[in-house]
Every structure is written in C-alpha cells, then in structure tokens.
Amino acid sequence: MKRTLPQSFVLYSGLVVVLLIIGLPFWWVITGSIKVPREIIARVPTMFPQSFTLQHFEKLFQSTDFPAYLVNSIGVALFSTVITVALALPAAYAFFRMRFPGRAALYRLILLAYAFPTIVVLIPIYGFFAKVGLIDTRTSLVIINVAFALPFSIWMMRSFLSTVPREIEEAAVIDGAPARVILLRIMAPLIAPGIASVAIFTFIASWTEYLFASVLIVSDARRTIPVGFAGIIGQYQIDWGLLLAGATAATIPVVILFAFVGRWFVSGLTEGAVK
Amino acid sequence: MAGLSLKSVKKRFGDTEVITGVDLSVEDGEFLVFVGPSGCGKSTLLRMIAGLESVSDGNIEIGGRDVTHLDPARRGIAMVFQTYALYPHMTVAANIGFPLEMAGLGQGEIDRKVADAAKVLHLEPYLQRKPRELSGGQRQRVAIGRAIVRQPDVFLFDEPLSNLDAELRIQMRLEIARLHQKLKSTMVYVTHDQVEAMTLASRIVVLRAGRIEQVGAPLDLYENPDNIFVAGFIGSPRMNFVTTTVSRVADGFAYVNADTLGLKEIAVRLRGAVASAGETVTLGIRPEHFGPNGAGSLEGTVSVVERLGGVSYVHASLADGSQIAVESRDSRAYQAGQNHAFAFDTDRALLFGSDGRRL
Ligand SMILES: Nc1ncnc2c1ncn2[C@@H]1O[C@H](COP(=O)(O)OP(=O)(O)O)[C@@H](O)[C@H]1O
Ligand SMILES: [Mg+2]
Numbered sequence: 001m002k003r004t005l006p007q008s009f010v011l012y013s014g015l016v017v018v019l020l021i022i023g024l025p026f027w028w029v030i031t032g033s034i035k036v037p038r039e040i041i042a043r044v045p046t047m048f049p050q051s052f053t054l055q056h057f058e059k060l061f062q063s064t065d066f067p068a069y070l071v072n073s074i075g076v077a078l079f080s081t082v083i084t085v086a087l088a089l090p091a092a093y094a095f096f097r098m099r100f101p102g103r104a105a106l107y108r109l110i111l112l113a114y115a116f117p118t119i120v121v122l123i124p125i126y127g128f129f130a131k132v133g134l135i136d137t138r139t140s141l142v143i144i145n146v147a148f149a150l151p152f153s154i155w156m157m158r159s160f161l162s163t164v165p166r167e168i169e170e171a172a173v174i175d176g177a178p179a180r181v182i183l184l185r186i187m188a189p190l191i192a193p194g195i196a197s198v199a200i201f202t203f204i205a206s207w208t209e210y211l212f213a214s215v216l217i218v219s220d221a222r223r224t225i226p227v228g229f230a231g232i233i234g235q236y237q238i239d240w241g242l243l244l245a246g247a248t249a250a251t252i253p254v255v256i257l258f259a260f261v262g263r264w265f266v267s268g269l270t271e272g273a274v275k
Numbered sequence: 276m277a278g279l280s281l282k283s284v285k286k287r288f289g290d291t292e293v294i295t296g297v298d299l300s301v302e303d304g305e306f307l308v309f310v311g312p313s314g315c316g317k318s319t320l321l322r323m324i325a326g327l328e329s330v331s332d333g334n335i336e337i338g339g340r341d342v343t344h345l346d347p348a349r350r351g352i353a354m355v356f357q358t359y360a361l362y363p364h365m366t367v368a369a370n371i372g373f374p375l376e377m378a379g380l381g382q383g384e385i386d387r388k389v390a391d392a393a394k395v396l397h398l399e400p401y402l403q404r405k406p407r408e409l410s411g412g413q414r415q416r417v418a419i420g421r422a423i424v425r426q427p428d429v430f431l432f433d434e435p436l437s438n439l440d441a442e443l444r445i446q447m448r449l450e451i452a453r454l455h456q457k458l459k460s461t462m463v464y465v466t467h468d469q470v471e472a473m474t475l476a477s478r479i480v481v482l483r484a485g486r487i488e489q490v491g492a493p494l495d496l497y498e499n500p501d502n503i504f505v506a507g508f509i510g511s512p513r514m515n516f517v518t519t520t521v522s523r524v525a526d527g528f529a530y531v532n533a534d535t536l537g538l539k540e541i542a543v544r545l546r547g548a549v550a551s552a553g554e555t556v557t558l559g560i561r562p563e564h565f566g567p568n569g570a571g572s573l574e575g576t577v578s579v580v581e582r583l584g585g586v587s588y589v590h591a592s593l594a595d596g597s598q599i600a601v602e603s604r605d606s607r608a609y610q611a612g613q614n615h616a617f618a619f620d621t622d623r624a625l626l627f628g629s630d631g632r633r634l
Contacts, residue, residue: 165358165360167356167359168360168361168362168363170327170356171354171360171361171362171418171421172362173327173346173347173348174325174327174347174348174352174353174354175348175373175374175377175421175425176349176377176378177348177373177377181377186362189364190363190364
C-alpha cells in the first residue's frame with residue numbers, strides 16, 4: 001500500500017512527537033552528565049552542552065561505591081536472566097506439548113503470582129530467607145528476580161512456541177529426536193525472538209528492582225545500583241552532576257544488552273519450513 | 276522392507292468417531308494410495324500409522340510387529356508432510372542428515388548417505404542452502420531426501436504434492452513413481468486427487484467418512500466399482516448418473532427405462548445383487564463410453580462444449596434437469612444449444628441400487 005503525502009506527514013509528525021517524548025529525558029540526562037555544575041543548575045537550561053567535563057564520572061568511579069554496585073547489578077541481572085530463560089523454556093514447552101492432569105488450570109494459575117502486592121510477599125520472604133541464611137546475599141536477589149520474572153516468561157515463551165508449525169516438531173519426532181533435542185535444537189532457534197524478549201524483560205526487571213534489593217541486602221558492598229545509588233544521592237546532598245553521570249552509567253549495560261540481543265529479533269525464522 | 280496391516284483400527288476425537296473401523300493389509304513393496312474427499316480421515320489414518328496420533332481401538336502391525344503403542348521413531352517409518360516440515364534454520368544437508376544424526380551415526384557415514392540421497396533427488400548443488408532459499412519442488416525433494424536416508428520399511432506421504440503448481444506436481448509425481456521402482460519399499464500415500472491415485476497406486480483405498488468404501492487396483496476400481504460413491508469418485512470427468520426404473524429382470528440382465536430421457540428397455544448386466552421389477556435404480560455411464568455405435572441413447576441439449584483438441588467434453592442437460600458429460604473424438608460434431616441423442620455402450624453401463632450399492 002502506498003502512502004499519500006498527507007498520510008506520510010501525519011505518520012512522521014507522530015513519530016517525531018513520540019521520539020521527543022521518549023528521547024528528551026535521555027538527552028537531558030546524558031548531556032547533563034558532561035556539563036560543569038554551573039551549567040547544570042543554570043537558570044536558563046541549555047539544550048546543547050556549552051561546557052565539557054568528565055569530573056562527574058571521575059567522582060562516580062573514584063570516590064563512590066558505584067563500581068561495586070555496577071558489578072553487583074550486572075552479576076545479579078545476568079544470573080537472573082540466564083536462569084529465567086533456562087527454566088522458562090522447558091516449562092513453557094511442557095505446558096505447550098505435554099499432556100498432564102491440571103495443565104490448563106495450572107497454566108492459568110501461574111499468572112496469579114502477580115496478583116499479590118509485592119509488599120505482602122516481602123515480609124514472609126524475608127522471614128524465610130532469614131531462616132535459610134540468605135539475607136544479605138546477592139543469591140537472594142537472583143532468586144527473587146527469577147521468581148517474579150518466571151510466570152510471565154513462561155507465558156510469553158509458550159505463545160512463541162505455538163507459532164512454530166506442528167509438522168516441524170512431528171517431523172523431528174519421526175526422525176527420532178528426544179524431547180530435549182527437539183526443544184534445544186529445533187524449537188529454541190525458531191523462537192529466538194521470544195527468548196530475546198524474555199531475556200530483555202528479565203534483565204531490565206532485575207536491573208531496576210529496588211524494593212527487595214533494599215530490604216534483603218544489608219552491607220553496602222553488596223548493593224545493586226538502584227539501592228546503592230539512592231544512597232549516593234542522600235549521602236552527598238544532591239549532587240546533580242553525579243546523579244546524571246550515575247544515571248548515564250547505569251543505562252550503558254542495558255544499551256549493550258539491546259545491541260547484543262536485538263540481532264535475535266529477526267522475523268521469518270520459520271520461512272521455508274512449511275509451504 | 277515390510278508389509279503393514281491394520282486391524283479394526285478406530286479413531287475418536289472426543290465423542291466423534293473419525294475412523295470407524297479400518298481393516299487393511301498391505302503387501303511388502305506395495306504402493307498403496309488412500310484417496311477420498313477432504314475430511315474423510317485420510318490424514319488421521321496415516322498419522323496413526325506413523326504414531327503421531329494415538330489409536331483409539333484396534334491395532335497396527337508393521338513387518339509383523341505390533342507397533343500400535345510404539346514411538347514413531349521406532350516403527351521403521353518415514354513421513355513426508357504436505358507442508359514439507361523442514362527445519363528452517365538448518366541447511367539442506369543438515370535437514371537430510373538429521374534422522375541419521377539422531378540414530379547416532381558418525382559424521383562420515385552421515386555425509387556419505389546425505390550425498391547419496393542428494394544425488395538421487397538432484398539436490399547436490401543445494402546442500403549448503405537453507406530451505407527458504409529453495410523452490411517449492413526443491414523443498415519437497417529435501418523432505419523426501421530426509422525420508423529416504425533412513426531406509427525405512429514404510430514410507431508415508433500425506434498429500435506431498437498439494438502445495439506445488441500443476442506442472443511441478445506432474446513432474447514430482449513421476450519422480451515419486453520412479454523412487455518407488457528404485458527403492459521397492461512399501462509406500463502409503465494420501466491424496467484427494469484421484470488422478471494421482473490412479474497413476475501412482477498399485478492399490479487404491481477409497482475412503483469416505485472414516486470407512487473404506489473399496490480397495491482394489493486402479494483399473495479394478497475404475498471398471499468394477501462396488502458402489503456409486505467409488506464410481507463417481509474415480510474417473511475424470513466423473514461418471515454420469517441417470518435415474519431409471521427396472522421393467523424386468525431376465526438371464527442376469529436388468530431392463531431399465533427412463534421415458535423422458537429417451538431410454539427404452541436398456542439391458543444392463545447385473546453383477547450379483549438382484550434387482551426387482553419396478554425398482555428405481557441409477558444407471559451409470561462413463562463419459563468415454565458414449566459413441567456412435569452404442570445400443571442405448573440419451574436425449575439432451577448441449578450446453579457447453581469443452582474442446583481439448585484430441586477429445587471434446589460435451590456437457591448436456593437432460594429433460595429431468597440432470598447434467599451429463601460426454602466424451603467425443605469428433606470435436607466439430609456438437610454445438611451449444613443443439614438437441615442430440617447420445618448413444619452409449621450398454622455393455623459398459625453399470626447399475627446402482629437406491630442404497631448406492633452396485634447391482
Ligand atoms: N485433532 C483433531 N481433533 C478433532 N478432530 C479432528 C482432529 N484432527 C482431525 N479431525 C477431524 O477428523 C476428520 C478427518 O480429518 P483428516 O484426517 O485431516 O481428513 P483428510 O486428511 O481426509 O482431509 C475431520 O472431520 C477433522 O475435522
Ligand atoms: Mg489431510
């Protein structure tokens with residue numbers, strides 16, 4: 001279908017508006033992080049930096065615990081992501097393919113996990129983790145992140161699995177492939193976009209998780225960025241330059257992840273399989 | 276290599292019985308074709324033989340071994356799907372080699388067998404391509420390659436040519452026939468296309484609504500159908516049917532009349548079942564059994580003439596409103612709108628009772 005000129009105009013103006021709404025805060029944060037303090041708090045804000053300095057980043061990485069928080073966050077988020085994907089894929093396949101009593105009911109039930117306000121589950125979980133000695137460990141955060149990401153991830157992956165034509169799986173069954181091989185060698189490559197979606201969802205949820213990280217972690221050296229960073233802000237009044245530099249630094253791993261995983265978002269993976 | 280036998284096989288989906296008791300025995304090396312209208316249960320039956328669908332009742336044996344509850348991979352079968360069902364992320368070579376890899380063969384042996392299969396199927400230049408870089412016919416050949424490398428006892432095909440265009444379909448049909456001559460394995464082939472069935476089969480199984488209507492060699496079904504369904508299904512253009520009344524029965528012949536159509540005392544040989552005077556029966560005449568020297572004749576008005584060059588198909592409407600198709604070698608003899616008496620060979624005509632059974 002060809003677009004007329006007015007249609008194109010409306011389309012592109014819409015795109016520009018959306019781009020501004022989403023992009024401006026980022027622009028503000030990133031450019032702010034390299035402005036000298038005087039320019040940041042100037043009465044008339046500058047759209048384009050008039051000055052350039054790395055002093056905020058120097059301070060962030062040399063005189064705060066930010067590097068430790070960064071390492072903690074990356075570790076927690078990576079482990080949470082890998083474990084979630086590794087569990088969600090077989091679980092989704094089981095819901096998709098295996099016949100067992102209560103399958104439909106159980107499948108509907110798993111999303112019920114999100115029905116409880118987090119704060120309600122926080123207290124019993126704290127009590128439980130205290131008993132098993134998980135308080136003040138990064139492992140506890142990984143467990144929490146996986147537990148919260150898993151139900152949704154299973155749902156998402158199951159719906160991706162259902163887009164794979166059934167005959168492909170049946171052909172593999174006839175070819176003598178066991179379920180594990182079908183899942184890993186046939187299905188997983190064909191639902192790469194689904195795996196990527198789940199990975200990004202889990203990574204970002206873990207990356208930004210605040211409540212549990214603030215309660216379960218006690219020592220400063222084990223904090224993740226959201227909690228640790230809140231400390232930095234309080235600790236040294238409001239140092240806007242430091243705040244913006246920290247915010248910038250915190251988004252970089254996410255950007256790298258997108259660049260890496262984004263390549264999996266390709267369409268037409270099953271093209272040529274059937275028809 | 277092995278034969279195949281089905282013993283009162285049934286399939287229910289919930290409360291609906293889709294296959295209502297099929298008994299069948301297939302000889303080693305036979306090319307058996309299931310044919311029938313869409314939805315009659317051909318795929319379901321084939322999938323039960325493959326083990327992709329459970330059997331509700333009865334049992335299935337392959338090579339004398341009861342496989343009713345065996346895994347598909349252990350039945351000694353290979354299947355080619357209508358939709359090819361290739362692994363889209365693997366190369367042609369990996370697709371064809373996959374069953375061998377699953378069987379635990381070494382890479383050297385896999386490569387050799389894949390190369391052999393590729394040679395048979397003219398796929399050698401495409402081994403490193405992905406399925407999406409192939410044409411429909413090439414994709415289907417890859418699917419066949421994946422089936423033949425395993426050297427199965429029984430090949431199962433589910434409408435493998437339906438997704439191809441007409442020309443390619445004829446070409447692939449020939450290739451499959453050649454493959455059968457070369458491999459001499461048992462093949463079970465599903466199609467809704469009676470031409471495919473006639474040309475490929477050593478025996479045809481005509482299915483309707485989950486049961487077998489007739490089993491036989493292609494020409495047997497054509498010349499000697501058991502019932503009106505098989506008579507109408509096999510042959511193209513299909514057999515003409517006109518309603519007549521029996522006036523008398525004598526010496527193994529029934530004499531039938533249809534006054535409004537110009538049929539008077541047509542003698543039709545009875546096969547076995549006895550007709551009685553006064554009974555309403557259906558007279559079946561194939562289009563090619565019309566001809567100038569026939570003993571019977573039907574009066575009708577030509578509506579359309581399809582001239583194919585060598586032969587023409589003359590479509591005419593009869594006084595009772597029914598339509599007939601008449602094959603003619605004389606392409607210029609008929610014009611739309613004309614009235615004609617179409618003579619036919621009464622020796623080749625068939626009679627069917629009101630329940631559809633051949634008389
Ligand atoms: N999984 C299923 N569940 C319920 N009904 C089915 C299923 N598969 C096939 N059927 C029904 O069984 C009948 C035969 O189907 P099928 O074997 O695919 O027919 P064919 O291959 O002859 O066209 C159809 O009426 C179809 O609707
Ligand atoms: Mg079918």
